[in-house]
Amino acid sequence: MNELIYFFNYVVVAGSVTGCIYAMGAVGVTLIYSILRFAHFAHADMMTLGAFVVLLLTMLFPHAGDALGLPTAIVMLPIGMVFTSLVAVGIDRAFYQPLRTHKVKPIVMVIASLGVTLMLQGLIRLFAGTGAQSLYVDARKEIFRLEVPGITRPIILTEPQVILFVVTIAAVVGLHLFLTRSRLGKAMRAMSDNPDLARASGINTRLIITLTWVIAGSLATLAGTLLSLDVAFKPDLSFFLLLPIFAAAIVGGVGHPFGAIAGGFLVGFAETLAVFNWSVLLRPIRDSLPDWLALPANLALVGTEYKIVVPFFILIAVLIWRPTGIFKGKVI
């Protein structure tokens, strides 16, 4: 039974954590693609930026969360979301909008977003240095150990993980209600379907674009911060996020927010299962194995340091066999 708990901790929990992070990133990528029709490569850097802003705020006011009994970073999260959204809208106005007015090809927008990537990375490194920093400034991460009766190993969840699950569920429900119930959310879907007709219907497409950046920027901040809170803030976070979130968005079918969420979890779990040490699960039957089949100490498909190849292969496979993704999205 210990093995099952081990599996739960290292696959179910870890996969869900990764899945939530990728899902929130991928939703942003997919929304931006549906509304602006280009692959926004700077999106992972927006996640880093959001986390970095929250880190700065947390360092400035390390005890802001004490009164509420929450990590300070969580209290600073809304401010970080607002700030990152404003930066996202600002970047759009400064770099992408002029290109849109010139009706450039999507590839030009993609290259512009690569430029924005380099810019954001440079800025973040300039201020954050290159080392990892904990988002728990002057505080300790709480770890919950849930005892399962009759089993020695506990289920382990950290405080940021619990918050991440709650926030992700809230974000998904909120996004669903927004897109299906609110006038602006429906207009956003309409613009994704047919931008010309949206304009011909009197929909304020500029407002929809702004709103798209606000949603994408907020989700990016949530994901980036909660990931950093659980592990640590690293200025090169985006390097490890870019490929998975694009893989997730494409697997889910670009243009489908809920496909992106499914894609996020798919990529997250695939990654986790690939680095999981299956040897542990086989330990109970170790003694009954024949001699020539000795159980190696580590029986993982890929080493942790190579887990980035997982989304890479998923991406390649999807592009070859089902380029429209699970939910028949657009082809980037």
Added chain:
Amino acid sequence: MPLLEAIDVHGGYGGMNILNGVDMAIEAEEIGVIVGPNGAGKSTMLKAIFGLLSVTDGDIRLRGEPIANLSPHKLVERGMGFVPQEKNIFPSLSVEENLEMGAFLKPASASRLKQQIYEFFPPLKEKRRQPAGELSGGQRQMVAMGRALMNEPSVLLLDEPTAGLSPRYMNEIFERVKAIAATGVGVLMVEQNAKQALRIAHKGFVLAAGQNRFTDSGEALLNDPQVARSFLGG
């Protein structure tokens, strides 16, 4: 003063001009029908009126006020509705949501207007929760017209509303167009089914090579042997 008036309109897509001096005028409660060979510039004329391409010369007026080169958004605010020839629905949105989008600028009256549209196009009511992209051609055209009507336009521009429809649906759509005009709307419609369309037209405009070839009442055009020979297939 005509409700909608175009005077010597020139314009096109960037470089070459497609419209070389088009004149049109319709009053409220009137149906104006634009006919002419393929590539004559009929769709281009509607797009020019709706601000989708630049008018380089001439004038377009709505109730006497110049509106040439205003953005579609401004024109929708001023009560103009446009149903393009193709891609005139939001396929993944439900029928109901398509209609709601038409009333984007009038959210307060959306539910009242929606009921009116359902009375006007009864088949849409049953299908209101279905994605519009799954409907039949005729029903999609109803969604497209319904969407434009949701803004309570005073001028409605329709680009080939009966293209590809069975005769039954074609007559149905023409009946609806007559009913729309009867409520006080000025309708300007491009049609390939020229004879049938001219029968319901108060005014007809025969366009060729970006210019008016004939302009008269629908009936007069139908009875003009020259028009019949060159443009209505005998």
